[in-house]
Amino acid sequence: MPKVETLTKFEWEIMKQIWKSGRTTVREVHEALAPTQSRAYTTIQTYMERLVDKKYLSKKKIGLVNFYSARVKETDTLRRETSHFVKRAFDGSFSKLAAFLFDTQDFDEKDLEAIKRLIEEKEREND
């Protein structure tokens, strides 16, 4: 279990990259993020070391290069982050979040159909 409950913005980007590639290196993450969020190589390195300290990543040296992989599952992290966000912004109420989203988002027909299907699946599960 990570020491710190929530990830910062740039930590998210790094973790998403590592979840995507499985096991990776500083160089690979640096290159993957370069098009959209360019930082120095050593900045990426610092972030990844700190994520090891925070127990989000583990590190293994193979030859001269460190390889990093996630110690936490993406779905578990998403669950935790979503829970924190809803607790903070909507007093923990997922109903309030849903109502807010329906109020403020331009859901089109396709979106609504997709959500209907999710409801149907959930109702089947609940039977």
Add this chain to the structure above:
Amino acid sequence: MPKVETLTKFEWEIMKQIWKSGRTTVREVHEALAPTQSRAYTTIQTYMERLVDKKYLSKKKIGLVNFYSARVKETDTLRRETSHFVKRAFDGSFSKLAAFLFDTQDFDEKDLEAIKRLIEEKEREND
């Protein structure tokens, strides 16, 4: 428009308290937060001053006391925070968020009925 796009955890608590009471003082916010998130009086004061600097609050001195009120609407802030959260955790996709919530939350019959009603309202709007 605020200088900083997102609020920290404790800033949220302060803003929520101010949205609730309209115009308020440091003492009132301090007392309101005391039961659940107790901090020193001067900590609350510092936070409120910083929120003035960040243009989330405005401050007016009446007599010897400073009164604070929100410069941003709660709904606008919720919209912005939600958008940032979804962009970060779900690549900007509200559909992915919805799917994730249905996967991971124990929605019961009542929840599902409520969401159905929201969909029906939205469909009426879209016609």
Add this chain to the structure above:
DNA sequence: GTTCATCTACTACATTTGTAGTATAGTTAA
């Protein structure tokens, strides 16, 4: 053997966030 590229380990600083104290002033009660 030299040069260049790559990488690690370590270091450093600025800014933001979290937390809370102190000096001073004003008001009220005794």
Add this chain to the structure above:
DNA sequence: TTAACTATACTACAAATGTAGTAGATGAAC
């Protein structure tokens, strides 16, 4: 007049976050 209380304005420090440099080691190419 004094004491107690409240509030402001200012100050201060620790920790976290954001950012990125440098020294040295290793390997490949020449």
